Amino acid sequence: MLSVLVHKGQIIGRGHNQRIQSGSVIRHGETDCLERAGRLPAEVYAESTLYTTLSPCIMCSGTVLLYKIPRVVISENLNFTGEEELLKSRGVDVMVINDIETIAMMRSFIQENPTIWHEDIGERSVDEEGSGPPLYS
Ligand SMILES: [Zn+2]
Numbered sequence: 001m002l003s004v005l006v007h008k009g010q011i012i013g014r015g016h017n018q019r020i021q022s023g024s025v026i027r028h029g030e031t032d033c034l035e036r037a038g039r040l041p042a043e044v045y046a047e048s049t050l051y052t053t054l055s056p057c058i059m060c061s062g063t064v065l066l067y068k069i070p071r072v073v074i075s076e077n078l079n080f081t082g083e084e085e086l087l088k089s090r091g092v093d094v095m096v097i098n099d100i101e102t103i104a105m106m107r108s109f110i111q112e113n114p115t116i117w118h119e120d121i122g123e124r125s126v127d128e129e130g131s132g133p134p135l136y137s
Pocket of ligand 1: 028029030056057058059060061
């Protein structure tokens with residue numbers, strides 16, 4: 001999904017999930033955003049806010065903690081609740097908007113693309129257990 005890194009009111013990075021476009025297993029919206037922002041001094045991360053469509057998964061939450069990004073604004077967390085409690089327990093200011101349009105968009109995406117969705121969150125697809133993507137390709 002989509003993520004934007006904002007520093008002092010300016011967008012310094014933006015990214016989106018690259019599973020399909022680049023065949024990436026680690027470029028979620030958040031990690032792709034940071035990758036595209038490039039190498040930044042620690043103080044820039046420490047003064048930034050990460051805006052993201054979905055509640056950050058464990059990988060993306062770990063990235064937020066690694067770079068000490070102090071604030072995360074989440075568009076919706078009803079379709080997927082990531083590691084918000086972990087972030088909060090480490091002092092990150094987490095704000096959830098639960099935007100109605102994002103909730104509906106994500107619900108449709110998950111219903112229409114269950115295999116991609118489950119692959120992206122590291123789960124087996126409910127209706128395709130045992131027949132997921134090839135382990136080696
Ligand atoms: Zn993620």
